[in-house]
Structure formats: C-alpha cells, structure tokens
Amino acid sequence: MLCAESLRVQAYFDGEVDAVSAVEIERHLERCTECRELHQHLKRTRTALRRDLGYFQVPPALAARVRRMLDEEPVTAGARRAWRSLPLLGRPYWRGAFSGVGLSAVAAALALFLWSPLHTDAVVEDLTSAHLRSLMSSHLIDVVSSDRHTVKPWFAGHTDVSPAVADFDPQGYKLIGGRADYVAHQRSAVLVYQHGAHLIDVFSWAADARAAGGREVTRNGYRLLFWRAGDLEYCAVSDTGRDELRSLARLIQGAQ
Amino acid sequence: MDDKRRRFEAQVLPHLDAAYSFARWLAPSPADADDVLQEAALRAFRAFDALRISDVKSWLFAIVRNCHFTALKQRQRRSQVPLPEEHDAVDGEAMIADTPDPEAVSIRLDEARTLDHLMQALPAEYREVLILREIEDLSYREIASVIEAPIGTVMSRLARARTLLKGRWLETVEGAPRAVR
Numbered sequence: 127m128l129c130a131e132s133l134r135v136q137a138y139f140d141g142e143v144d145a146v147s148a149v150e151i152e153r154h155l156e157r158c159t160e161c162r163e164l165h166q167h168l169k170r171t172r173t174a175l176r177r178d179l180g181y182f183q184v185p186p187a188l189a190a191r192v193r194r195m196l197d198e199e200p201v202t203a204g205a206r207r208a209w210r211s212l213p214l215l216g217r218p219y220w221r222g223a224f225s226g227v228g229l230s231a232v233a234a235a236l237a238l239f240l241w242s243p244l245h246t247d248a249v250v251e252d253l254t255s256a257h258l259r260s261l262m263s264s265h266l267i268d269v270v271s272s273d274r275h276t277v278k279p280w281f282a283g284h285t286d287v288s289p290a291v292a293d294f295d296p297q298g299y300k301l302i303g304g305r306a307d308y309v310a311h312q313r314s315a316v317l318v319y320q321h322g323a324h325l326i327d328v329f330s331w332a333a334d335a336r337a338a339g340g341r342e343v344t345r346n347g348y349r350l351l352f353w354r355a356g357d358l359e360y361c362a363v364s365d366t367g368r369d370e371l372r373s374l375a376r377l378i379q380g381a382q
Numbered sequence: 383m384d385d386k387r388r389r390f391e392a393q394v395l396p397h398l399d400a401a402y403s404f405a406r407w408l409a410p411s412p413a414d415a416d417d418v419l420q421e422a423a424l425r426a427f428r429a430f431d432a433l434r435i436s437d438v439k440s441w442l443f444a445i446v447r448n449c450h451f452t453a454l455k456q457r458q459r460r461s462q463v464p465l466p467e468e469h470d471a472v473d474g475e476a477m478i479a480d481t482p483d484p485e486a487v488s489i490r491l492d493e494a495r496t497l498d499h500l501m502q503a504l505p506a507e508y509r510e511v512l513i514l515r516e517i518e519d520l521s522y523r524e525i526a527s528v529i530e531a532p533i534g535t536v537m538s539r540l541a542r543a544r545t546l547l548k549g550r551w552l553e554t555v556e557g558a559p560r561a562v563r
Contacts, residue, residue, distance in 0.1 A: 136541055140515065142522050167548060175516045178494035179501065182403040188416050189398070192423045196387065199427055 128160075135161045139168045186297065186373045193369060249310050249361075254345045256307040256316070257327050257363040267303035267318050277304040277317070285315040289330040289358055292381040294319070299326070299374050309361075310334075319374060326364040326374060333359035342368065351375055355382050390430050397439045398423070400518060401446050407513045408450040408506070418453055422446040440524040443514070447528060493555075500550050508543035515540055 129135075131154050137143050138151040155162050184192075269280040274291035281288050284306045293301035298321055305316040307329065314331035333354055341352040351362045351371045360378070362371050402419050409415040422445045429445075501509055507529075514520045514528060525540075526533045 133537055133541060136544075137522075137537065140522065140540075168544065171544060171547065172516050174493070174497060175501075175512070178497045179517055180406075180498065181399075181517065182406045182415075183399050184402040184419065185416075188402070188419065192398070192420055195420065195424055196390070196427055199424070 129158055129164075131158065131161055132164055135164055136168065139165060183376070186376055189369065189373065250343055250345055250350060252309045253329055253350055253361050253363050254348055256309065256329070257348060258346070260305065260307070260316075260318075260327065261325065268305045270303045272301045272303075274301065277301070280304055281306075281315045285313045287312070287315050287330055287332055287358055289315050289317070289360070290355075290378070290382045291317060292378065294374070294377045294381075297373070297377055298322070299377065321364075321366055321370055321374070324364055324366040324370070326362055326366060326371065328374070328378065329361045329363065330358045333357055353379065355379060386431055390427055393438050394423075394426055394430065394442060397442050400439065401442050404443055404513065404518065405446050405450065407501075407509060408447065409453075414453065418446060418449045421453070422449040425449065437524065437527070439518075440520065440527045443518070443520075443528045444530070447510070496554055497551070500547060500554065503550070504543065504546060508539060508546055511536060511539045512543045512547065 131151070134143065134147070134151055135155070138148060143151065155165060268284065269277055271277050272293050272295065274293060278288065278291045281291070281304060291301070291304070293299075295301070299319045300321075301317060302320050303318045305318060305327075306313050307316050308314065309329055309331050312331045314329050317328040317330075319326040319328065343350045343352075348363055348365055349368055349371055351368070353360050353375055355378075360375070362375055364371055398419070401422060402415065405415040405418045405422070406412065409418050422442070425448075426442055426445050501512070504512070510529060511525055514525045520528065522533050522536050525536045529536070531539075
C-alpha cells in the first residue's frame with residue numbers, strides 16, 4: 127500500500143535530508159500521487175497539532191518547590207554518582223546525537239525570549255528612572271489600597287490605560303497601591319506590589335505595533351521583565367530575583 | 383547562590399517549561415507530572431556538574447522520560463495504576479492561549495479537544511515521538527537521544543504514529559475511514 131519512498135518523504139518533510147536528496151524527493155513528489163498526498167497530510171497534521179495542542183507552563187507553586195529543593199542540595203556531593211546512574215551514557219548514538227542541535231536550540235531560545243530591539247532604550251530608561259524616583263521620593267504610591275475595586279477606578283481618572291488589577295497576597299505578592307507615571311510618552315498605570323522586603327512596580331501602557339513580550343533586561347541592578355497582554359504592554363521592575371518577578375508576571379497573566 | 387546553581391539556572395531552567403510540558407504528555411495525571419518534573423530537576427542538578435552538556439534540552443527531556451518510567455514502575459509494583467485523567471490542555475489555565483479569531487474559536491475548540499483526546503489515546507511510544515517532533519521541534523537525532531533508540535526506530539515510529547493518528551482522526555471526525563483529499 128505504501129510507496130517505498132514514504133519514509134524519505136517524511137524525512138524530507140521533517141527537514142532531515144540533504145540538498146541532493148531533497149531535489150530527488152521533490153521530483154518524486156511531482157510524479158507520485160500517493161506521496162504527494164502523504165506530504166500534504168503531514169503538513170496539515172503539523173499545523174493542527176501546533177495550533178491545537180496545549181502547551182503547559184510550570185505552575186508557580188511547582189517552580190517554587192523545585193527551587194526550594196535545589197536550595198537544599200549540597201553544592202558538589204553526589205554529582206558523579208547521579209550522572210552514572212543515568213542510563214544515557216555510553217550509548218554510541220548518544221555521542222553523535224548533538225551535531226544537529228543548532229536549529230532547535232535556537233528555536234527553543236526564541237520561544238522563551240524574543241530578543242529583539244523592540245524596546246527602545248528610552249522606554250527602559252523611563253521605567254528604570256520612574257522606579258528609582260518612586261523609591262527615593264514620596265511618590266511611591268498615589269492611591270494606597272490593597273483593594274482592587276479602589277485602585278482600578280482611580281486609574282480610570284489618572285492614567286491613559288486601565289489594566290487588570292488583582293491582589294496576590296496569599297501567593298506572597300501583596301498589592302499595596304497604584305501610581306501614575308510617564309512611560310513611552312503616556313500616562314502609564316503602575317501597580318505596586320510588596321514581596322518580602324522588595325517592592326515591585328508593574329507598569330502598563332498602550333502597546334505599539336512593535337511591542338512584544340518575553341524580554342528581560344537588567345539596568346542599574348534592577349530587573350525589568352516585559353510581557354504583552356491584549357493591547358497593553360506590561361513591565362515589572364524590581365530588585366528581586368528573576369524568578370520572583372516571573373512568578374508575579376504569571377500570576378498577573380493568569381488573572382487576566 | 384553558588385556558581386553551579388547559577389549555571390544551572392541559566393542553562394537548564396529555561397527549558398523547564400518545555401520539560402514540564404513533555405512530562406504532562408507522558409504522565410497519567412497532572413499530579414504525576416509534577417512529581418516527575420521535580421525528580422527530574424533534582425537528578426539534572428546532581429548530574430549537572432559532571433559533564434559539559436552540548437544539548438541541554440534533549441538531555442533534560444531524557445531525564446524527564448527516565449523519571450517518568452521509574453515512577454511508572456513504582457506505581458505498577460504497588461499496583462496502583464490510576465486511570466489516565468483527562469488532560470485539561472484545552473481548558474487548562476496554564477495553557478498559553480492563542481485564539482486570534484473569536485468566530486472560529488468554538489468550532490476549533492471541538493477540533494482541538496478531539497485532537498487532544500486522540501493524542502492521549504495513542505500508545506505511549508507513538509505519542510512521545512509525535513510530541514517531541516511536532517510540538518518540541520526536536521530533530522531525529524535529538525529524539526533518538528531522548529528515547530534512547532536508533533534513528534531508524536525514530537523514523538519508523540514517527541511514520542506509524544502519524545498513520546495511526548490520521549486513521550483515528552478520520553474515524554472520529556468524518557465518521558468512516560477514507561482516503562485523504
């Protein structure tokens with residue numbers, strides 16, 4: 127039933143053949159109806175799977191558990207022993223297995239961080255200086271409240287945007303108030319969270335077409351984490367660790 | 383934070399979401415996936431110092447897979463094999479939603495659920511290669527290193543998996559098996 131070339135057609139579709147074979151297979155596809163249908167089907171299936179299957183993120187609680195567990199690990203003990211117990215070593219195919227790494231590693235990295243000059247330095251400067259100013263002056267908070275029903279209407283009258291407002295006190299991020307600050311020539315809304323001894327400012331402003339989430343920047347010892355939701359761009363700024371910042375970002379994304 | 387921990391955070395933890403996603407597809411329930419990921423992260427951390435890893439993602443996936451099988455064996459030994467829980471990939475809060483066209487969403491949601499269930503119903507050895515290839519975008523070599531099998535096996539399993547999925551999709555959605563357009 128199957129054309130003898132079907133495995134090669136699949137390999138061609140998966141980008142696993144060299145240029146010479148690719149030309150051969152393309153010629154074969156012109157002649158062979160069955161393989162042409164197979165190729166079409168492979169494309170359709172991939173599109174459907176990539177579009178429809180869920181992709182899971184580590185829940186914040188689990189991520190915290192993993193980190194706690196790593197904290198408790200002794201620094202060097204047991205490394206060699208544990209490695210030897212892994213069944214991957216010494217298999218011949220494993221040794222050669224990494225020559226074709228480049229593309230997927232790059233794709234994976236891209237999926238996590240969209241490194242591109244999308245956020246101009248001006249925005250980063252705006253955010254950092256706004257955060258610093260708020261810490262040094264009395265302009266930390268304009269509206270003091272842990273009640274989102276108080277903060278949200280306040281934003282409506284004082285900023286150009288109206289972001290989702292939520293308190294995450296049970297998860298360790300207490301909403302302590304809101305503020306208006308200029309970012310990217312707009313009156314952006316700032317939510318102020320307290321996490322342990324740290325303050326985290328979450329800025330939001332109307333995203334322009336170039337905006338994209340997923341970027342992390344450090345500036346003057348402060349960490350900036352950008353993401354986008356709907357037509358708003360968000361940036362969390364703080365001197366906490368990146369994981370704390372990411373957890374808060376996930377909580378906010380989850381609440382939207 | 384010591385140097386090893388810092389390098390681990392920089393090189394391995396960026397793949398944690400992908401590893402978790404893979405664990406969710408392997409494990410019979412979300413809670414099992416949590417356990418698998420936790421164990422895998424620990425093993426990875428302990429092994430991390432012993433070598434230079436050129437392909438961290440495949441390496442981490444292989445560890446996740448081994449942890450999954452270890453957990454599976456332990457459960458079988460205790461003969462407490464839970465029925466596979468319905469994965470909440472479609473409705474799950476952790477899913478990254480990407481639904482640009484609201485009008486098409488409800489139809490698409492049914493299709494997505496069907497596809498999700500069909501994937502769940504595939505035998506594990508076929509499901510894992512499909513996930514690694516189509517969702518995680520691993521090359522044949524990388525898949526071979528994750529599932530610890532020769533590349534030829536990867537290719538034949540992928541072909542079989544795709545044929546199986548196609549047959550079941552046609553049965554489910556279009557009522558009866560027939561040739562694809």
